[in-house]
Amino acid sequence: MSDSFAALKRNRQSSFDNLNQELAKLNQPNQNQGTNNDDRFWKPEVDKAGNGFAVIRFLPAPSGEDVPFVRIWDHGFQGPGGWYIEQSLTTLGEKDPVSEYNSMLWNSGVEANKDQVRKQKRRLSFISNILVVKDSSNPDNEGKVFLYKYGKKIFDKLNEAMDPQFDDEKAINPFDFWEGADFKLKIRKVEGFRNYDKSEFDTASTVSEDDEALEALWKAEHSLQEFLDPSNFKSYDELQTKLNRVLGLDGATVTQSADKAVLDEVAPAAPSATAAAPSTPEVDTEDDDESLSFFKKLAQD
Numbered sequence: 001m002s003d004s005f006a007a008l009k010r011n012r013q014s015s016f017d018n019l020n021q022e023l024a025k026l027n028q029p030n031q032n033q034g035t036n037n038d039d040r041f042w043k044p045e046v047d048k049a050g051n052g053f054a055v056i057r058f059l060p061a062p063s064g065e066d067v068p069f070v071r072i073w074d075h076g077f078q079g080p081g082g083w084y085i086e087q088s089l090t091t092l093g094e095k096d097p098v099s100e101y102n103s104m105l106w107n108s109g110v111e112a113n114k115d116q117v118r119k120q121k122r123r124l125s126f127i128s129n130i131l132v133v134k135d136s137s138n139p140d141n142e143g144k145v146f147l148y149k150y151g152k153k154i155f156d157k158l159n160e161a162m163d164p165q166f167d168d169e170k171a172i173n174p175f176d177f178w179e180g181a182d183f184k185l186k187i188r189k190v191e192g193f194r195n196y197d198k199s200e201f202d203t204a205s206t207v208s209e210d211d212e213a214l215e216a217l218w219k220a221e222h223s224l225q226e227f228l229d230p231s232n233f234k235s236y237d238e239l240q241t242k243l244n245r246v247l248g249l250d251g252a253t254v255t256q257s258a259d260k261a262v263l264d265e266v267a268p269a270a271p272s273a274t275a276a277a278p279s280t281p282e283v284d285t286e287d288d289d290e291s292l293s294f295f296k297k298l299a300q301d
Contacts, residue, residue, distance in 0.1 A: 008177075008218065012178065019162070019173060042132055044187060045137040054132070059221055060175050060221075062218070069175075070227050071125075072127065073090050076123060084247075086098075094236070097240040098239070129146070177214050178206045178207075181203060181205060182201070184201070187199075
């Protein structure tokens with residue numbers, strides 16, 4: 001980890017290598033703080049047609065931390081007993097009652113149970129520090145450091161920048177002050193969902209030639225590891241109790257033999273899970289959060 005700005009600048013190649021290793025871990029087949037009322041988070045605005053545009057710059061890991069993002073898994077679904085909107089303990093590498101219950105349902109072989117699993121599957125999001133370069137809807141945000149929560153589609157763009165598919169594309173570290181690149185966030189409404197496919201990185205450039213200005217930005221970053229603090233997660237027993245109430249399970253517990261979350265994006269290589277994947281458009285987690293924001297308040301214990 002870098003605890004001085006000089007070390008951050010000097011070791012950026014090794015940081016790039018370490019980041020590639022971290023991404024490789026995440027891409028192996030086998031994480032959601034509430035952000036709606038946290039003014040540290042930046043959210044892009046869209047017009048009435050659902051279109052939006054902004055330019056942001058992903059920033060390095062904050063002081064004392066190794067990786068410039070954290071991965072969060074959560075669940076958001078409604079049952080007979082209300083809404084279940086909770087962070088998944090699988091974010092911390094621990095067993096989670098919803099994942100275990102989903103596995104039991106999936107392994108039953110009953111199609112109706114598989115449909116229920118699809119509705120209850122985990123949602124994936126990431127959190128990084130960013131610099132807002134251009135925000136026409138809120139110009140006061142420009143030049144400031146924020147936290148930004150984004151989904152798998154945008155994370156894939158970051159991954160592709162670091163590991164391009166074609167020989168004429170040069171790999172960059174999109175989280176680097178000096179050799180990264182601005183990210184042009186382009187949002188469209190496609191089939192009722194937010195779509196980020198047209199978003200792209202600009203050419204590589206430095207954020208500033210002034211190291212003092214860069215150091216000030218770095219010191220303005222927010223901790224990411226706090227989102228992985230176990231104190232931010234409910235215990236297994238608390239989650240089990242809530243799951244029982246929401247789904248009307250009458251205190252039933254899932255069988256511990258089903259210890260793999262099948263459709264939770266944990267085991268994408270499983271033939272049955274892949275073959276039965278839902279045909280609905282992929283939804284970015286951030287758009288899910290917009291639609292669930294009202295219900296999150298209702299779901300408070």
